[in-house]
Amino acid sequence: MNAHGPMPKSAWIFPALAVLLFAATTAAGYSFKPSSAGLAFAAVLLLILFGTVFAAVHHAEVVAERIGEPFGTLLLTLAVTIIEVALIATIMLGEGPVTTLARDTVFAVVMIVCNGLVGICILVGGLRYREQDIQVSGSNLYLSVLSVLATITLIMPNYTLTTPGPVYSVVQLGFVSTVTILLYGVFLYTQTVRHSDYFVAATAGARHEGPQASNRAILLSVGLLLVSLLAVVLLAKKFSQVVDAGAALIGAPPAFAGILVALLILMPEGVAAIAAARRNDLQKSINLALGSSLATIGLTIPAVAVAAYELDKQLVLGLPVQDMVLLLLTLLLSLLTLGSGRTNILFGLVHLVVFAVFMFMVFVP
Structure with a gap:
């Protein structure tokens, strides 16, 4: 979907269909079961x-262009995070609770974003423009905060x-959730107010294509964005039933559900990031990618922690040793890749190799 020009029909048809599907299944009391009819429903x-997820991101992009950077990228990130929290909480706290889903999804988001998405963006941009520039100061802030958040939420619970084990006590989880929100909040203040120039490419102002949306179009996009987010939240339970049945049917590993949720919520944002890299705006790609990782940990973990506490559910956060090695490798590689301020195709290929290792090890540990 393009944020410029007339609104595509899919931007309002899919949210409307999502609301109708939820209303129909609720009125009929439908519960998904593996069968020929169930497969059609799935x-x-x-x-x-x-x-609907793509529609939500499209409307967020329309509003984002009006409010400008870095607030626009922040709006996109928050919209995707709302979808993510809804899906994780519904699946993790459903009838067949998956205590590791939050951990698996957060880890999958970090690996998909920092290796898969960043690798594709750098490779695509490098093939088209040979080299691309990014703001080192902004990248360093992203990675410093991401390193701390990833360590205290995904590694520290093991020690x-x-x-015992990869679980925080109630007090520890409350403390970690508080400092996580605090650190993410200060990062947002730094990104949007204190040092917003760190996150905007020097030539960003010259990249706008086409006329800006009218006030009527902006208001319509705001309304449809809210409807799209609400529709995804309402359908989250049905999605969780399909994921559970699908994973059991193919004998997928426990981490499969987390990867599936991560891919669903990151796909539209990933498309936007790759498109930005093709327009020689790698800075926006990095903002979208690393911003997703930070929001996933900074907002998702505290939100799921509150839900787990209220419903008296256990929340497993600590990663297995193999995943900790991949996480540390990813953070180190990201520091080396983005620390120079210039990227080329080799950096992109290295990230994609690490992503391929991550995916392979999920199914062949």
Whole structure:
């Protein structure tokens, strides 16, 4: 979907279909079960859900162009994070609770974004423009905050003494959630107010294409954005039933559900990031990618922690040793790639190799 020009029909058709599907299944009391009819329902659900997520991001992009950078990228990130929290909380706290889903999804988002998405953007941009520039100061802020958040939420739970295993105690989880929100909030202040110039490419102002949307179009996009987000939240439970049944049917590993949720929520944002790299705006690609990782940890973990506490559910956060090695490798590689301020195709290829290792190890640990 393009944020310029007339609104595509899919931008309002899919949210409307999502609301109608939720109303119909609720009125009929439908519960998904693996069968020929169930497979047809799953196909329709996934099609409508994907289309609605893309519609939400399209409307967020329309509004984002009006409010400018870096607020526009922040709006996109927050819209995707709302979808993510809804899906994780619904699946993790459903009838068949998956205590590791939040951990698996957050880890999958970091690996998909920092290796898969960043690698594709750098490779695509490098093939087209040979080299591309990014703001080192902004990248360093992203990676410093991401390193701290990833360590205290995904690694530290394995080494605490109050509770055994990869689980925080209630007090520890409350403390970590508080400092996570605090650090992410200060980062947002730095990004949008204090040092907003760190996150905007020097030539960003020259990249706008086409006329700006009218006030009527902006208001319509705001309304449809809210409807799209609400529709995804309402359909999250049906999606969780399909994921559970699909994983059991193919004998997928436990981390499969987290990867599927991560891919669903990151796909539209990933398309926007790759398109920005093709326009020689790699800075926006990095903002979208790393901003997703930060928002995933900074907002998702505290939100799911509150839900788990209220419903008295266990929340497993600590990663297995193999995943910790991949996480540390990813953070180190990201520092080396983005620390020079200039990228080329080799940097992109290296990130994609690490992403391929991550995906392979999920199915062949």
